[in-house]
Amino acid sequence: MLPILYSFRRCPYAIRARMALHYAGVQVEMREVLLKDKPPSMLAASSKGTVPVLIFPDGQVLDESYDVMRWALEQSDPEHWWVxxxxxxxxxxxxxxxxxxxxxxxxxxxxxxxxxxxxxxxxxxxxxxxxxxxxxxxxxxxxxxxxxxxxxxxxxxxxxxxxxxxxxxxxxxxxxxxxxxxxxxxxxxxxxxxxxxxxxxxxxx
Ligand SMILES: N[C@@H](CCC(=O)N[C@@H](CS)C(=O)NCC(=O)O)C(=O)O
Structure with a gap:
């Protein structure tokens, strides 16, 4: 079971989160959304209604892009982006x-x-x-x-x-x-x- 990432391709917050996840080698199940028509399962996990939203198999949710970046870098940070x-x-x-x-x-x-x-x-x-x-x-x-x-x-x-x-x-x-x-x-x-x-x-x- 992979973490699920609700994302919108052009959203700058989602881009920064996807870059950190990709860099850290974290695989996710990508769910591209339309901001005008957000999936109920995304809103159930995070009522803020913003992307990105990262949901872990145990139900934990990260719905701030900077938190997603930090979490990703904690998993792996080969070029030391975090100091x-x-x-x-x-x-x-x-x-x-x-x-x-x-x-x-x-x-x-x-x-x-x-x-x-x-x-x-x-x-x-x-x-x-x-x-x-x-x-x-x-x-x-x-x-x-x-x-x-x-x-x-x-x-x-x-x-x-x-x-x-x-x-x-x-x-x-x-x-x-x-x-x-x-x-x-x-x-x-x-x-x-x-x-x-x-x-x-x-x-x-
Ligand atoms: N503070 C949030 C902001 C995320 C955000 O505002 N994303 C925009 C898209 S770029 C969004 O989802 N807006 C909701 C909407 O347009 O309905 C974060 O860093 O993740």
């Missing part, structure tokens, strides 16, 4: 990403829904985070040093989403280190493998 001494810094960065930056990103991506300001306004608010990442990446190859850490993987799917909102703008932006960092992840075998398409799972009758 105990960096925990606070990692969590501060992820909190900034998942909180303020994600909100600016959503406003930028769906600016038509927020007519109070033009799209450029939301984008420039999001850029505060980009600048902080660019600054870090101008010193070291990865966000927290010379090697990849859990922070890079947790944040990458959101920068991908930002970049593809207007790829032309992003490619011409001054964030050259961030551009290379993003390309590196987009081209990685790890990312490509977790983006395999799965048919939508439907609840057996």
């Amino acid at each position: 105990d001494e960096l925990k606070t810094e990692v969590e501060q960065l992820i909190q900034w990403n998942d909180g303020e930056f994600k909100s600016h990103l959503d406003h930028y991506k769906y600016f038509e829904r927020f007519p109070e300001h033009p799209m450029e306004y939301y984008r420039s608010q999001a850029e505060e985070f980009l600048m902080a990442l660019e600054q870090r990446l101008s010193i070291e190859k990865y966000l927290l040093g010379k090697t990849i850490s859990v922070a890079d993987v947790a944040i990458f799917p959101f920068i991908r989403q930002f970049a593809f909102t207007d790829k032309n703008w992003f490619d011409l932006s001054p964030y050259s280190n961030l551009q290379s960092w993003l390309t590196n992840f987009l081209d990685s075998d790890l990312f490509v493998s977790v983006m395999t398409k799965h048919p939508v799972w439907s609840e057996p009758l």
